[in-house]
Amino acid sequence: MTKLLASREALLMVAIAFLLAIIAWRFPAFVVPSNLLAVFNDTSPLILLAIGQMIVILTKCIDLSVAANLALTGMVVSLINIAAPGLPVIFIVLIAVGFGTLLGMFNGILVWKLAIPPIVVTLGTMTIFRGIIFLLTEGKWVNSHEMSDSFKSVPRADLLGLPILSWIAIATVILFTIVMTRTSLGRAFYAAGGNPHAATYAGINVGKTQFWAFTISGAIAGLTGYLWVSRFAVAYVDVAAGFELTVVAACVIGGVSIMGGIGTVFGALLGALFLGIIANALPVVNISPFSQMAISGGAIIIAVIVNAQANRTPGRIILKKAEHAK
Amino acid sequence: MNTRSIPDRLQSSLERKLKSWESLLMLVAIGIFVANSFASPYFLNAWNLSDATYNFTEKAMIAFAMALLIISGEIDLSVASIIALASTAMGAAVQMGVGAEGLVLIGLATGLVCGAFNGILVTGLGLPSIVVTIGTMSLFRGISFIILGDQAYRGYPSDFAFFGQGYVWWVISFEFVLFAIIALIYGVILHMTNFGRAVYAIGNNPTGALFSGIRVGRVKFILFLLTGLMSGIAAVCLTSRLGSTRPSIATGWELEIVTMVVLGGVNILGGSGSIPGVVIAAFVMGLVTFGLGLLNVPGIVMSIVIGGLLIGVIALPRLWTMWRTR
Numbered sequence: 001m002t003k004l005l006a007s008r009e010a011l012l013m014v015a016i017a018f019l020l021a022i023i024a025w026r027f028p029a030f031v032v033p034s035n036l037l038a039v040f041n042d043t044s045p046l047i048l049l050a051i052g053q054m055i056v057i058l059t060k061c062i063d064l065s066v067a068a069n070l071a072l073t074g075m076v077v078s079l080i081n082i083a084a085p086g087l088p089v090i091f092i093v094l095i096a097v098g099f100g101t102l103l104g105m106f107n108g109i110l111v112w113k114l115a116i117p118p119i120v121v122t123l124g125t126m127t128i129f130r131g132i133i134f135l136l137t138e139g140k141w142v143n144s145h146e147m148s149d150s151f152k153s154v155p156r157a158d159l160l161g162l163p164i165l166s167w168i169a170i171a172t173v174i175l176f177t178i179v180m181t182r183t184s185l186g187r188a189f190y191a192a193g194g195n196p197h198a199a200t201y202a203g204i205n206v207g208k209t210q211f212w213a214f215t216i217s218g219a220i221a222g223l224t225g226y227l228w229v230s231r232f233a234v235a236y237v238d239v240a241a242g243f244e245l246t247v248v249a250a251c252v253i254g255g256v257s258i259m260g261g262i263g264t265v266f267g268a269l270l271g272a273l274f275l276g277i278i279a280n281a282l283p284v285v286n287i288s289p290f291s292q293m294a295i296s297g298g299a300i301i302i303a304v305i306v307n308a309q310a311n312r313t314p315g316r317i318i319l320k321k322a323e324h325a326k
Numbered sequence: 327m328n329t330r331s332i333p334d335r336l337q338s339s340l341e342r343k344l345k346s347w348e349s350l351l352m353l354v355a356i357g358i359f360v361a362n363s364f365a366s367p368y369f370l371n372a373w374n375l376s377d378a379t380y381n382f383t384e385k386a387m388i389a390f391a392m393a394l395l396i397i398s399g400e401i402d403l404s405v406a407s408i409i410a411l412a413s414t415a416m417g418a419a420v421q422m423g424v425g426a427e428g429l430v431l432i433g434l435a436t437g438l439v440c441g442a443f444n445g446i447l448v449t450g451l452g453l454p455s456i457v458v459t460i461g462t463m464s465l466f467r468g469i470s471f472i473i474l475g476d477q478a479y480r481g482y483p484s485d486f487a488f489f490g491q492g493y494v495w496w497v498i499s500f501e502f503v504l505f506a507i508i509a510l511i512y513g514v515i516l517h518m519t520n521f522g523r524a525v526y527a528i529g530n531n532p533t534g535a536l537f538s539g540i541r542v543g544r545v546k547f548i549l550f551l552l553t554g555l556m557s558g559i560a561a562v563c564l565t566s567r568l569g570s571t572r573p574s575i576a577t578g579w580e581l582e583i584v585t586m587v588v589l590g591g592v593n594i595l596g597g598s599g600s601i602p603g604v605v606i607a608a609f610v611m612g613l614v615t616f617g618l619g620l621l622n623v624p625g626i627v628m629s630i631v632i633g634g635l636l637i638g639v640i641a642l643p644r645l646w647t648m649w650r651t652r
Contacts, residue, residue, distance in 0.1 A: 062456070110637065114644045117594045119401075119456070123581055124637035131630030139624075237626065245460055258457045290475045290573075294468025300461030304453050 008255040008307070012270045016277065023281050030284050037162065043276025044169035045231075047269055048224045049243070050250040051176050052217035054268040057251055059210045060193045060260030061118035065107060066221045067243035068129035071235075073100045073225030075133045078142040078151075078235040085148040092151060093226060100222015101215055103129065108214030112207040118214075126244065133237045144233035155231045165227055172220070177265045189213060193260025249296050250275050253303040275299070347591040351606045358610060362617035369620060376497035380567065382586070382612035383505040384560040385579060386604070389586040390512035391553040393604045396587055397516075398549055399529045399596030400455040402444060405557045406579035407466035412436035412561035414470040417479025417571035426486040433565070434558040440466055441554015445547040463580070470573035479571040490567025501563050505608075508556070513601040521545070529596030578629075585636040586611055594640075611635075 024031040049066050056063040077096050080087065103125070110121045144152070155165040180186035191199040192209040199206055229235040254271025256263030275296055282289055362369045369375075388405050395402055415436045416429045424432065440462070447458045492500040516522040524545050527535040536542045565571055584594075590607035592599025611632065618628050 110641065114641050114648075116637065116640050116644070120584075120588060120594050120636060120640060123584065124633040127581065127629040127633035128637075131626050131633065134624070134626040135630075139626075245464060248457075248460055249464070252457055252461075258454050288472065288475065290471040291468065293464050293471050297461050297464025297466070297468050301447065301458065301465065304457045304461065305447075305451060308451060308453055 009267050009270060012255065016270065016274055019277055023285060027284050030281060039276055039280045041163050041166045042280060043272055044165045045224050045228055046246060046250055046276055047169045047272040048172055048220050049247045050268040050272040051172055051265055052220035053247045054251050054256050054263050055189055056213045056217045057256050057258060058189045058193045058260055058263055059213045061111060061210050061213060062122065063107065063214060063217045064122040064244045065125040065129060066217060066247055067240040068126045069100055069103045069218055069221035070225040070228055071239040072129040072133050073222040074229035074239055075136060075235045077226050078147060078229050081148055081151045082146050089150050089154050096222045096226035097219050100225060101219040104215045104218015108211035111214060112211040130237060139237060142235040147233060152230050152233050155227045165231060173265055173269055180265055185212065190261055246275060246296060249300045252300050255307055257307065348603045348606060351603060351610060355606055355610045355613065358613045358617060362613060365617060366620040372497045376499060378612055378616035379499065379502045381615050382608040383501040384563050385583050385586060386505055386608035387508050387560050388556045389583045389604050389608060390508055390601060391556040392583055393587045393592050393599055393601065394516060394525050395549045395553055396592050396594060397529045397596055397599045398525045398546055399532060400448060400546060402550065402553045403459040403580045404444060404462040404466055405553060405583060406576045407463045408437055408440040408554055408557035409561040409564060409576040410470040410573055411440060411466040412558050413565045413571040413575050414473050414573065416565055420479060420482055426483050429486055430562050433562040434555060437554045437558020437561065438551060441551045445550030448550065449543040449547045467573060474573045482569055486566050490563045509601060509605050516601050526597065582632060585632055589635060589639050
């Protein structure tokens with residue numbers, strides 16, 4: 001099992017190295033360390049969201065509301081910043097995480113207590129969250145000059161040569177690697193998605209585990225919401241519109257099985273980096289940015305095909321399942 | 327997605343529940359109709375009502391095929407992107423001087439090809455439809471973006487306008503007639519043929535269906551083909567109605583179509599649902615958006631209503647049973 005996961009991530013690392021090599025062959029300036037760090041920084045929001053999404057997908061759910069959560073939380077903290085410019089940024093961050101957590105809990109409660117399919121819940125909350133932004137602002141933008149300087153400066157502030165945004169992504173990767181591999185909650189996420197029946201008999205409350213997955217995803221989305229609006233210094237209804245699909249794509253490319261139970265934080269990180277490198281390289285290699293959508297779509301399909309081949313149990317299938325029927 | 331449980335009581339109770347769902351929905355539709363006619367003096371006008379049907383006819387055509395697909399336990403999130411690609415193909419054909427009949431053929435063929443592509447990936451390679459169609463959702467629309475960028479195709483021939491703007495008799499539009507015919511065809515397919523029984527059987531127990539001699543893979547492939555074809559038909563109608571093609575055409579329709587299907591009483595986990603339910607749901611959604619539009623409610627607020635409907639129609643019956651059984 002571990003061998004299989006290792007090989008899948010090794011495969012992805014080879015793919016990323018190959019991708020970088022092709023770009024470097026024509027445009028050596030792209031792979032200098034300073035630019036690679038800039039690419040990492042630019043990909044940090046995607047890395048953060050992909051980790052949250054991975055945990056949700058592990059439990060056999062999906063969270064399509066992350067981008068809307070991000071946009072709503074970003075707008076809420078921007079409005080708070082306008083109302084109280086003197087409020088220290090640490091409180092803004094806490095409010096962002098807290099508000100995102102509440103939105104995630106709302107998804108989680110509907111999935112846990114009412115047993116509504118996650119895709120239905122999050123498709124619904126996706127539109128509701130975005131609609132609420134419109135109700136809050138009547139479609140107006142919060143622009144750079146309305147935000148306080150400290151509000152805008154935090155994600156860009158330099159610490160040991162890296163922006164805070166990058167450090168937050170690194171810290172989150174480390175934190176959740178520990179949570180997923182060293183805590184009983186982490187094991188519960190794998191168990192709840194890998195085999196819900198067995199998990200129930202092992203004393204794990206599957207619904208509650210899914211609730212916690214949505215809560216974590218919401219908390220991360222809220223934090224990313226603040227980072228996003230302060231980094232780009234603008235908040236409006238359509239912030240990060242459609243980004244939820246990129247996040248799911250990063251997970252799928254990173255080897256997270258949509259059927260639940262399989263995936264690692266490292267895989268999600270690699271999947272996000274893969275998409276981040278492509279997004280940053282397209283303008284450099286003179287490919288129209290319009291082609292990015294098709295490329296990430298193609299990457300999802302190729303990744304899911306490769307993953308399915310790796311998952312196929314070797315040997316002869318004696319009793320066919322409908323999934324194997326041609 | 328979620329665990330599939332075997333109901334305690336079969337058929338009779340289930341059928342009764344379905345029937346009551348549709349009558350409940352019918353009451354909602356009548357209620358909205360009455361409320362609308364009180365809310366706006368412009369509502370009860372034959373031409374206005376005829377215009378209102380355009381709010382749902384194109385989406386409903388796809389919703390019928392989607393209903394069958396969801397009943398069989400699969401889903402297709404790429405439908406709106408198929409519309410974009412089919413519309414782009416027709417737009418490109420116009421530039422080469424293809425006539426109206428040729429355009430229709432090209433639109434339908436593009437839909438079929440996209441549906442076949444989804445179908446091969448899902449049934450041929452045994453991949454989960456939700457990931458595949460999230461991938462093709464980006465891929466198909468991405469191809470439109472590569473072809474069109476920020477441009478638009480115009481200059482459709484005048485006889486092509488009939489499909490989206492023509493009237494068969496008085497206020498009865500061509501699209502409405504097409505919608506009614508397609509509803510009838512799908513109603514017959516699902517409720518009166520062996521194929522329809524097979525769709526239900528697959529949705530309830532794919533492995534069981536396989537061992538009772540149903541070609542599960544082939545049935546699902548046909549359903550993906552049909553969904554593609556319906557998207558092609560919707561693309562013809564929509565393109566003809568708008569008279570232009572942009573790559574962002576029909577953005578977000580997949581959400582509204584899935585909402586329509588679920589609102590119509592189709593179980594998102596597969597196995598149950600009916601065409602009359604979807605027909606009433608189409609009217610409900612059309613009336614809601616049209617009524618709110620007459621009251622000058624902006625589109626994004628309508629999407630809150632749609633999102634709330636999606637969650638509410640599933641949550642309320644479950645809350646009701648929870649409340650009754652305590």
